[in-house]
Amino acid sequence: MISLCKVIEGNKDDNYRKACHNMVAASEKWGFFKLIDHGVKFEIIENMKNMCNDLFDLPMEKKMKGGRLNGLPLGYSATNPDYGKNWTTDGLGLPSDFFSKNFKEEKEATMIRVNRYPKCPLPKKCLGLGSHSDPPTLTILLQDDEVGGLQVLRPIDDQWVGIRPVSNSFVINIGDTLESVVHRAVVNKEKSRLSAAYFLSPSSKVTIESPPQLIPPISSNAKMYKPFTWGDFRKELLS
Ligand SMILES: O=C(O)CCC(=O)C(=O)O
Numbered sequence: 529m530i531s532l533c534k535v536i537e538g539n540k541d542d543n544y545r546k547a548c549h550n551m552v553a554a555s556e557k558w559g560f561f562k563l564i565d566h567g568v569k570f571e572i573i574e575n576m577k578n579m580c581n582d583l584f585d586l587p588m589e590k591k592m593k594g595g596r597l598n599g600l601p602l603g604y605s606a607t608n609p610d611y612g613k614n615w616t617t618d619g620l621g622l623p624s625d626f627f628s629k630n631f632k633e634e635k636e637a638t639m640i641r642v643n644r645y646p647k648c649p650l651p652k653k654c655l656g657l658g659s660h661s662d663p664p665t666l667t668i669l670l671q672d673d674e675v676g677g678l679q680v681l682r683p684i685d686d687q688w689v690g691i692r693p694v695s696n697s698f699v700i701n702i703g704d705t706l707e708s709v710v711h712r713a714v715v716n717k718e719k720s721r722l723s724a725a726y727f728l729s730p731s732s733k734v735t736i737e738s739p740p741q742l743i744p745p746i747s748s749n750a751k752m753y754k755p756f757t758w759g760d761f762r763k764e765l766l767s
């Protein structure tokens with residue numbers, strides 16, 4: 529759990545550097561972390577949850593008229609590409625614009641997906657959302673305050689580990705363009721659960737490759753990962 533309390537004013541001081549370092553360390557170990565003291569007003573979060581619940585309460589034929597993306601029958605699109613990139617560069621010791629220059633406003637650069645999982649009499653037999661990793665770069669997830677369900681696959685022993693809800697926090701996870709982190713959502717016997725995931729993607733033409741600054745000199749001729757563009761990767765995923 530990482531607090532942004534001391535870094536919210538934007539001063540690049542020791543507190544900021546420590547938070548960036550902690551976010552990178554958590555991403556390397558788990559691919560997931562929780563952000564608290566993030567500065568988003570409580571009322572805004574509550575409003576968002578209420579609006580999502582109102583949306584799910586609409587009759588199915590009305591919901592089906594909502595702004596779904598072509599080829600991806602999930603979620604509703606929104607653009608706000610200026611959120612959450614610099615901690616990765618600052619935590620990795622890369623130039624501050626190393627990632628942000630690759631996130632330009634594009635129609636489908638970001639997407640928000642709202643999920644509501646109804647209560648389920650047989651939670652051991654059903655999954656809310658099956659095992660997957662998020663294709664883009666970063667996911668900011670708002671999850672229900674009380675009802676847990678998100679689980680991450682721990683790479684060392686392949687065990688599913690629950691990410692306990694914490695009031696007024698966001699769960700951040702990295703996506704396939706940084707590293708794939710396998711997760712899923714289970715369902716609850718007594719209560720339904722709401723979550724909203726905001727996915728941040730690079731521009732389509734951006735080449736995704738290991739930053740040369742981070743490749744040890746000894747292996748500089750043998751890149752472990754082949755460069756690809758986000759556009760090609762997305763096309764492959766949707767084909
Ligand atoms: O509902 C959750 O907690 C997980 C949602 C998720 O992983 C997704 O929408 O990609």
Ligand SMILES: [Fe+2]
Nearest residue numbers: 660661662711
């Ligand atoms: Fe996901």
